[in-house]
Amino acid sequence: MKDFKPEIKESSEWLSKIGADPTGGMTRLLYTPEWIDAQLALKKAFDTAGLTTSRDAVGNLFGRLTGSKYPDKVILTGSHIDTVVNGGNLDGQFGIEASFMAIKYLKETYGAPLRTLEVVSLAEEEGSRFPYVFWGSKNIVGSAKAEDVRDICDADCVNFVDAMHAAGFHFRPESEPVRSDIAAFVELHIEQGKVLETEGKNIGVVTSIVGQRRYDIRLKGEANHAGTTPMSYRKDTVYAFSRICYESIEKARAEGDPLVLTFGKVEPKPNTVNVVPGFTHFTIDCRHTDKATLVRFTKEIEADIQRIAGEMGITAEIDLWMDEDPIPMDKQLVACLSHLCEANKANYRLMHSGAGHDSQIFAPRVPTVMIFVPSINGISHNPAEKTNQADLDEGVRMLAHTLYQLAYTEQGGNI
Ligand code: HGY
Ligand code: MN
Ligand code: MN
Numbered sequence: 001m002k003d004f005k006p007e008i009k010e011s012s013e014w015l016s017k018i019g020a021d022p023t024g025g026m027t028r029l030l031y032t033p034e035w036i037d038a039q040l041a042l043k044k045a046f047d048t049a050g051l052t053t054s055r056d057a058v059g060n061l062f063g064r065l066t067g068s069k070y071p072d073k074v075i076l077t078g079s080h081i082d083t084v085v086n087g088g089n090l091d092g093q094f095g096i097e098a099s100f101m102a103i104k105y106l107k108e109t110y111g112a113p114l115r116t117l118e119v120v121s122l123a124e125e126e127g128s129r130f131p132y133v134f135w136g137s138k139n140i141v142g143s144a145k146a147e148d149v150r151d152i153c154d155a156d157c158v159n160f161v162d163a164m165h166a167a168g169f170h171f172r173p174e175s176e177p178v179r180s181d182i183a184a185f186v187e188l189h190i191e192q193g194k195v196l197e198t199e200g201k202n203i204g205v206v207t208s209i210v211g212q213r214r215y216d217i218r219l220k221g222e223a224n225h226a227g228t229t230p231m232s233y234r235k236d237t238v239y240a241f242s243r244i245c246y247e248s249i250e251k252a253r254a255e256g257d258p259l260v261l262t263f264g265k266v267e268p269k270p271n272t273v274n275v276v277p278g279f280t281h282f283t284i285d286c287r288h289t290d291k292a293t294l295v296r297f298t299k300e301i302e303a304d305i306q307r308i309a310g311e312m313g314i315t316a317e318i319d320l321w322m323d324e325d326p327i328p329m330d331k332q333l334v335a336c337l338s339h340l341c342e343a344n345k346a347n348y349r350l351m352h353s354g355a356g357h358d359s360q361i362f363a364p365r366v367p368t369v370m371i372f373v374p375s376i377n378g379i380s381h382n383p384a385e386k387t388n389q390a391d392l393d394e395g396v397r398m399l400a401h402t403l404y405q406l407a408y409t410e411q412g413g414n415i
Helices: 009-017 033-048 093-110 135-141 160-166 195-199 237-255 291-311 331-343 389-408 410-414
Strands: 052-055 061-065 070-080 115-122 182-190 203-209 211-220 260-262 266-269 279-288 315-324 348-353 368-373
Touching: 009 033, 009 093, 033 052, 033 061, 033 093, 033 115, 061 093, 070 093, 070 389, 070 410, 093 115, 093 182, 093 389, 115 135, 115 389, 182 389, 195 203, 195 348, 203 331, 203 389, 211 237, 211 291, 237 260, 237 266, 237 279, 237 291, 279 291, 291 315, 331 348, 331 368, 331 389, 348 368, 368 389, 389 410
Parallel strands: 070 115, 070 182, 182 368, 203 348
Antiparallel strands: 052 061, 061 115, 203 368, 211 279, 211 315, 260 279, 266 279
16 A cells, blocks of 8 residues: 555544533533534535445444445444543544544545445443443444443433433344444554653554453441531541542552552532531442453452441442453454554554453454554543644554555455
8 A cells, every 4th residue: 555644633623623521621422412413523524525324223323435345344443432521532533533534545545445444433432421331332243231221320310221312322123133244343542541652652553452340339328417426426438438549549559550440430428518428429440451360459449348338337339330351452463463564664562452442342253453642641531632643643544554454455354
C-alpha cells in the first residue's frame, strides 16, 4: 500500500461538539440525546462517504464497504461512541474517526476490497451511565443478556430498558442469529497511560488486555446527631469507608504493578455537615493481567470490608457487577501488525493494555488486535486527554496499512 499522511484533526472538531460538557470535557452517555445525535451525525458522514450504513437492535452503528471477492468475510474496525463523565474527546471517538478515515482513504485509493470492510461505532463500553459495560460489543458477539440490564438504573433512577426504548432501540430479538461473518476486529485507541510517551514510541501493538473486577459496595450504619452522639456510640459509614480505602490501597501498593485499585465513586448519605453519615455507597475498580492474582486480591478486599464493617457494627452489601478476564490478542495479528510497523518504519513496541476495551469482548471469538497511540502525560478520562497530531496521524496510517493487508490482499485471509 502506498503511504499516506491522513489529517485526522478536522473530524475530531465536529464530533467533539456533540456531547461537549459545559462543566468540562465530554459527557456522552448511552441513549442520551447527545449519544443519539452523535450516532446520527456519524451515520450521515458514513452515508456521504458512500458506505452502506445500518444500525442493530441496541444502537451499534455500522458503515460497510462490501468486498468484491469475499463479501461474507468482514474485517471490522472501530471503537465506542460513549464517554465517561467529563472525559476526553479521544477515548473511543478517535478509534471510530480513524477507522472511518482509513476506510474512506482505502476506498478512494484502491476501490472495493476483496473482503468487506466495516467501521463500527459501538453503542457503549464505559459503564459510565448504567452499572453494565460493553453493551455494544457484547450484543454483537452474543454475550449480552437481557436479564443483566432489565432492572438496572442510572443515577437519576432511569431504568436501562426504558432509556433504550426511549432512544428508539430494543433488545436483540432471540430469533436473530449472532453475526458469524466477522473475520477480524482491529481497534485503534489512545493508550490512556504513559508508557509510549516515556519510551518515545509512537505506536503500541497490544498483546493483551487486563482483567477487571468492578463493585458497588453499600455500607449501612446509623445516621445520628453530630453534636450529641459520642464517638464511641457511632456507626459512621464514612469512617468505615476511609478505613477500608486506606487499608486496601496500602495492600495494593504492597502487591505492586501491574495491580491497580481505584475507589472512583464515594456517596455518603445524607451528606450533611451535622449528621453522622448512616449510609455510604462506594465503588471499587481492580485490575490485573493475571486472573488468579486478581481474584485472590479482590477476595482479600471483600473479606477486609466485612471485617471492618463488623468491628464497627455496620453492614456491608458487596455487589460484584463486572468480572472480565484478562484477554490475549490474536498472536498472528500481533505478528502481522508488528511486521507492518517494521516494513513502514513505525516506531513501535509491544505492550499490554491497563485499560479495558471492546477488543477484550471480541478477542475470545474473533482474531483481534489493538493499536495504541501515545497519551500526552498519560492523562485520560479527563478533559485534558490529548495526543499529538503527528501521533494521531501515525495511528491512522498504521491502521490503514493493517486494514489494507487484511481486506485487500489474498494472504490477508490467512488470519
Ligand atoms: O475503564 C476503562 O478501562 C475503559 O476506559 N473503559
Ligand atoms: Mn474509557
Ligand atoms: Mn475506551
